[in-house]
Amino acid sequence: MEEVAVPLEAPCGVHPTPGGSVKLSAIGEFGLIDRIRKGGLAVAPGVLVGIGDDAAILEPSPGNLLVATTDLLIEGVHFRTEFASPYAIGRKAMAVNVSDIAAMGGIPRHALIALAIPQEVPVEFIEDFYRGLREEGARDQIAIVGGDTSSSPSGLALFLALLGEVERDRYLTRGGAKAGDNIWVTGRLGASAAWLAALEAGFRVAGEGSGVITGPGIERLAAEEREALVEAIQAHLFPTPRVKEGRALTMAGVVSAMIDISDGLASDLGHILTESGVSAKVYRERLPLHPATAVVGRLLGQDPWVYAIQGGEDYELLFTSPNGPWTVEGTLAAEGLTLPILIGEVVEGKEGGFLIDSFGGSKPLTGGYQHFQIGCQMPEAGC
Amino acid sequence: MEEVAVPLEAPCGVHPTPGGSVKLSAIGEFGLIDRIRKGGLAVAPGVLVGIGDDAAILEPSPGNLLVATTDLLIEGVHFRTEFASPYAIGRKAMAVNVSDIAAMGGIPRHALIALAIPQEVPVEFIEDFYRGLREEGARDQIAIVGGDTSSSPSGLALFLALLGEVERDRYLTRGGAKAGDNIWVTGRLGASAAWLAALEAGFRVAGEGSGVITGPGIERLAAEEREALVEAIQAHLFPTPRVKEGRALTMAGVVSAMIDISDGLASDLGHILTESGVSAKVYRERLPLHPATAVVGRLLGQDPWVYAIQGGEDYELLFTSPNGPWTVEGTLAAEGLTLPILIGEVVEGKEGGFLIDSFGGSKPLTGGYQHFQIGCQMPEAGC
Numbered sequence: 158m159e160e161v162a163v164p165l166e167a168p169c170g171v172h173p174t175p176g177g178s179v180k181l182s183a184i185g186e187f188g189l190i191d192r193i194r195k196g197g198l199a200v201a202p203g204v205l206v207g208i209g210d211d212a213a214i215l216e217p218s219p220g221n222l223l224v225a226t227t228d229l230l231i232e233g234v235h236f237r238t239e240f241a242s243p244y245a246i247g248r249k250a251m252a253v254n255v256s257d258i259a260a261m262g263g264i265p266r267h268a269l270i271a272l273a274i275p276q277e278v279p280v281e282f283i284e285d286f287y288r289g290l291r292e293e294g295a296r297d298q299i300a301i302v303g304g305d306t307s308s309s310p311s312g313l314a315l316f317l318a319l320l321g322e323v324e325r326d327r328y329l330t331r332g333g334a335k336a337g338d339n340i341w342v343t344g345r346l347g348a349s350a351a352w353l354a355a356l357e358a359g360f361r362v363a364g365e366g367s368g369v370i371t372g373p374g375i376e377r378l379a380a381e382e383r384e385a386l387v388e389a390i391q392a393h394l395f396p397t398p399r400v401k402e403g404r405a406l407t408m409a410g411v412v413s414a415m416i417d418i419s420d421g422l423a424s425d426l427g428h429i430l431t432e433s434g435v436s437a438k439v440y441r442e443r444l445p446l447h448p449a450t451a452v453v454g455r456l457l458g459q460d461p462w463v464y465a466i467q468g469g470e471d472y473e474l475l476f477t478s479p480n481g482p483w484t485v486e487g488t489l490a491a492e493g494l495t496l497p498i499l500i501g502e503v504v505e506g507k508e509g510g511f512l513i514d515s516f517g518g519s520k521p522l523t524g525g526y527q528h529f530q531i532g533c534q535m536p537e538a539g540c
Numbered sequence: 541m542e543e544v545a546v547p548l549e550a551p552c553g554v555h556p557t558p559g560g561s562v563k564l565s566a567i568g569e570f571g572l573i574d575r576i577r578k579g580g581l582a583v584a585p586g587v588l589v590g591i592g593d594d595a596a597i598l599e600p601s602p603g604n605l606l607v608a609t610t611d612l613l614i615e616g617v618h619f620r621t622e623f624a625s626p627y628a629i630g631r632k633a634m635a636v637n638v639s640d641i642a643a644m645g646g647i648p649r650h651a652l653i654a655l656a657i658p659q660e661v662p663v664e665f666i667e668d669f670y671r672g673l674r675e676e677g678a679r680d681q682i683a684i685v686g687g688d689t690s691s692s693p694s695g696l697a698l699f700l701a702l703l704g705e706v707e708r709d710r711y712l713t714r715g716g717a718k719a720g721d722n723i724w725v726t727g728r729l730g731a732s733a734a735w736l737a738a739l740e741a742g743f744r745v746a747g748e749g750s751g752v753i754t755g756p757g758i759e760r761l762a763a764e765e766r767e768a769l770v771e772a773i774q775a776h777l778f779p780t781p782r783v784k785e786g787r788a789l790t791m792a793g794v795v796s797a798m799i800d801i802s803d804g805l806a807s808d809l810g811h812i813l814t815e816s817g818v819s820a821k822v823y824r825e826r827l828p829l830h831p832a833t834a835v836v837g838r839l840l841g842q843d844p845w846v847y848a849i850q851g852g853e854d855y856e857l858l859f860t861s862p863n864g865p866w867t868v869e870g871t872l873a874a875e876g877l878t879l880p881i882l883i884g885e886v887v888e889g890k891e892g893g894f895l896i897d898s899f900g901g902s903k904p905l906t907g908g909y910q911h912f913q914i915g916c917q918m919p920e921a922g923c
Binding site for chain 1: 588589592593594595596597598599600602605606607608609610611612614615616617618639640641643644646650652653654655656685686687688689690691692693694695697699701702703704706711713714715799800815
């Protein structure tokens with residue numbers, strides 16, 4: 158089995174627990190909080206009281222509305238420590254919350270972090286996790302302003318609440334789509350789910366600095382296929398929330414409804430349709446499949462469309478617009494951002510979304526990740 | 541073993557899983573979210589977008605600062621389903637966060653709730669938990685505006701983030717105590733920890749509507765001792781956060797530093813002293829021990845002072861004031877609130893707190909609940 162070197166942004170798949178690891182029991186809860194405080198931002202805009210009091214005191218921007226979201230990351234459901242380093246888990250924990258703020262058209266500002274930590278987890282794990290949180294937040298100048306820590310009798314549980322702001326009358330919900338609107342997505346789909354499927358099938362990326370990919374059949378891949386796989390690993394571990402795109406679209410006033418793709422295109426478009434009381438046609442040939450979906454599909458003998466339609470964790474923005482393509486594309490082009498992709502249209506009705514194939518055939522656009530549900534389409538995602 | 545009837549505010553110690561219990565797997569994540577949404581407030585002040593979008597959109601009061609806190613409740617650490625009903629767990633989850641906002645002098649307004657739920661937990665459990673959250677929040681008109689749900693491979697994990705507001709230049713931190721200030725507490729101490737110790741020793745409260753207490757020696761208690769025990773159960777299950785007291789003290793400008801007692805008097809006073817760079821003398825004979833501490837201490841052969849000094853979960857406000865007793869007491873009396881109790885004074889130094897006994901003897905005021913720490917004073921609290 159050949160190994161393929163990957164120029165990863167950060168080492169993953171390895172636990173950074175060097176020789177002199179410090180146990181939580183040696184420093185206690187308050188020692189841990191001290192360490193977390195020391196790693197924090199010296200100057201954080203709008204923070205009057207940060208970590209270390211009963212609550213944070215924050216200064217909202219005059220006239221703006223508050224945007225508030227929260228996401229859970231549970232070990233064994235949302236992440237596995239054998240699949241991602243604590244640094245990568247921290248990066249992603251922040252990114253998925255930032256993505257929710259972006260989906261409302263908001264600016265992320267302040268984060269609260271709560272952690273339930275098993276006794277045996279070394280302090281370095283927590284510090285690397287916080288480093289990931291901070292580095293991911295730094296792009297948007299997000300300050301960690303508070304939180305809570307607890308021991309955990311079983312696995313790790315991570316909770317983020319992220320606060321942001323948005324101009325009055327500018328925020329976007331899932332509820333504004335109208336028949337005749339176009340449906341857009343900000344980037345390619347399925348890469349994250351494809352790499353997760355590969356991980357589940359025994360593929361791994363390992364090594365410090367520049368990692369290596371191992372897995373059955375990896376040696377038969379062409380150079381560009383390996384490139385695609387490397388991009389998929391990045392998409393899975395370090396998704397880039399579309400804050401700039403969300404802001405540009407919001408301020409231009411060209412969007413009628415918006416959501417970020419976390420549960421999968423089918424499921425998340427379904428939320429827009431339900432909240433807006435409309436249906437949709439999505440054209441299969443217009444769907445921007447990430448090339449890694451085909452690579453992994455072939456390696457595993459799976460349907461690559463499942464990754465793109467039902468996979469989830471793309472963290473692209475999915476939005477509807479009454480404006481023409483030139484206006485929508487121009488809005489992002491003017492900011493030097495990647496052009497969005499037109500994938501379909503909103504239509505009258507309550508039947509939900511339909512996927513239209515090249516021959517005009519139509520079938521319901523369903524599936525996607527849903528917790529607690531039996532019989533979901535992606536058991537490898539942990540249903 | 542005799543049973544003692546307890547006029548409980550809500551039935552506890554019993555799992556409300558009647559015959560027709562609904563499994564989470566039958567309704568899925570989105571079905572659960574629908575049920576939670578339907579139970580929400582119809583009209584919530586300041587909520588432009590609530591549960592059911594990527595993030596909530598909230599309207600801050602003009603000119604006010606934002607107060608933000610988070611607390612996690614982990615099964616087996618913070619609660620046990622055999623010790624408290626889901627309704628009581630919900631009530632307490634809200635109360636402990638409200639208490640943190642109260643400790644800053646703030647007004648609680650909006651809550652985000654995240655839950656990691658094992659597959660086998662019935663839907664009724666979650667609905668009862670939310671009912672507890674809502675009923676506890678109703679006193680302060682708190683709206684649940686968002687959250688997240690996830691399956692959990694092990695125990696229940698509950699996370700709350702609570703947002704509130706406070707007038708500019710009115711918020712109180714742990715850091716303002718000065719030598720010469722008096723130290724006050726808003727109520728009696730140790731009841732919650734005493735009942736927890738009793739639970740750990742096999743005492744139980746059970747029954748629908750009016751519960752009954754069982755446990756070794758319970759039949760030898762006098763009527764007023766049983767009354768005290770009933771109060772302790774209430775204090776443990778349904779603590780009342782001191783929002784009104786916090787607001788009155790804040791607006792009167794009579795407080796230099798404030799905290800709520802969650803980890804225990806010794807530990808929480810320690811936080812004020814550390815953040816303020818001062819020491820303190822606390823007079824043992826002034827400490828307002830709840831009578832249940834003596835009852836449980838005698839039943840279990842334990843030192844009742846440990847419950848009051850190191851026990852925690854009292855959710856009383858502990859504060860320092862440069863003003864005289866008449867002013868501080870008058871501030872709360874004017875609002876029809878219970879008078880606070882003067883327990884000591886802030887002094888120069890960095891040595892921390894000292895407990896002064898009736899003979900003038902002095903010993904360090906230490907201990908209290910700290911996660912991860914080995915060798916804590918209350919192993920029955922789950923260290």
